[in-house]
Amino acid sequence: xxxxxQHPSTLSVQEGDSAVIKCTYSDSASNYFPWYKQELxxxxxxxxxIRSNVGEKKDQRIAVTLNxxxxxxxxxxxxxxPEDSAVYFCAASQGGGADGLTFGKGTHLIIQP
Amino acid sequence: xxxVTQTPRYLIKTRGQQVTLSCSPISGHRSVSWxxxxxxxxxxxxxxxxxxxxxxxxxFPGRFSxxxxxxxxxxxxxxxxxxxxxxxxxxxxxxxxxxSLGSYNEQFFGPGTRLTVL
Numbered sequence: 001x002x003x004x005x006q007h008p009s010t011l012s013v014q015e016g017d018s019a020v021i022k023c024t025y026s027d028s029a030s031n032y033f034p035w036y037k038q039e040l041x042x043x044x045x046x047x048x049x050i051r052s053n054v055g056e057k058k059d060q061r062i063a064v065t066l067n068x069x070x071x072x073x074x075x076x077x078x079x080x081x082p083e084d085s086a087v088y089f090c091a092a093s094q095g096g097g098a099d100g101l102t103f104g105k106g107t108h109l110i111i112q113p
Numbered sequence: 114x115x116x117v118t119q120t121p122r123y124l125i126k127t128r129g130q131q132v133t134l135s136c137s138p139i140s141g142h143r144s145v146s147w148x149x150x151x152x153x154x155x156x157x158x159x160x161x162x163x164x165x166x167x168x169x170x171x172x173f174p175g176r177f178s179x180x181x182x183x184x185x186x187x188x189x190x191x192x193x194x195x196x197x198x199x200x201x202x203x204x205x206x207x208x209x210x211x212x213s214l215g216s217y218n219e220q221f222f223g224p225g226t227r228l229t230v231l
Contacts, residue, residue, distance in 0.1 A: 001172075036222075043117070043203050043222030044156070089156060100158035100169055101146075101220070 002027040004092050006104025014112050019080055021107045023090035024072040030092040033066060033073050034101070038087045047088075048075070077109075085111045115140065117206050117223035125229045131192040134226045138185050138206030144168075145187040146220065147179060150201040159202075162187050194230045201225040 003026040013019045031052035036044035050057045050064045066073040087108050091101040118137045147159040158171035162181035179189040205220040
């Protein structure tokens with residue numbers, strides 16, 4: 001089955017700086033890669049996703065890149081703000097929105113004022 | 114539209130008991146998936162239901178089961194509880210069949226049910 005590795009487990013950045021979280025996946029058949037943000041006491045919320053036919057996608061301060069050959073994808077957050085502090089999860093799946101999304105272990109992003 | 118709701122939000126049970134958790138998806142959504150979240154294992158897929166049928170299942174023992182009703186509401190049941198079943202149980206709803214090839218609809222997660230087994 002699919003295996004997703006996520007790094008780092010904790011990331012502390014100064015407010016206004018950029019943050020990068022990286023994930024690798026094992027199943028070359030995976031074609032959908034969402035990123036979720038989970039705040040304390042809440043369920044994960046989709047913040048951006050990318051399909052395998054696209055190399056990069058951007059939405060305001062958030063961007064995701066995908067390298068299918070190397071089987072890795074990354075989340076980039078620019079101009080970080082205090083409200084960006086949360087746990088971020090990457091995931092991979094074959095076929096679409098779920099099909100048993102395989103999640104990374106999460107990255108606790110801390111924005112230092 | 115109202116979001117995904119899960120009840121109860123918190124549960125405390127003892128080993129050997131059984132528990133039933135409930136999930137109401139977003140109105141119009143027919144797919145409900147369940148996930149277990151623990152600090153050690155992270156988020157793990159349990160199963161997906163669509164149109165009252167289980168369509169996909171993760172690698173969990175038979176003690177974990179579920180069902181879906183005609184109004185798309187779903188329940189999951191855990192029998193003979195073990196200490197290791199303590200976790201946050203999340204459900205996610207989606208418009209369409211999640212495991213369908215080419216389906217890229219967003220999953221919406223509920224706030225979860227925190228289960229503690231003593």
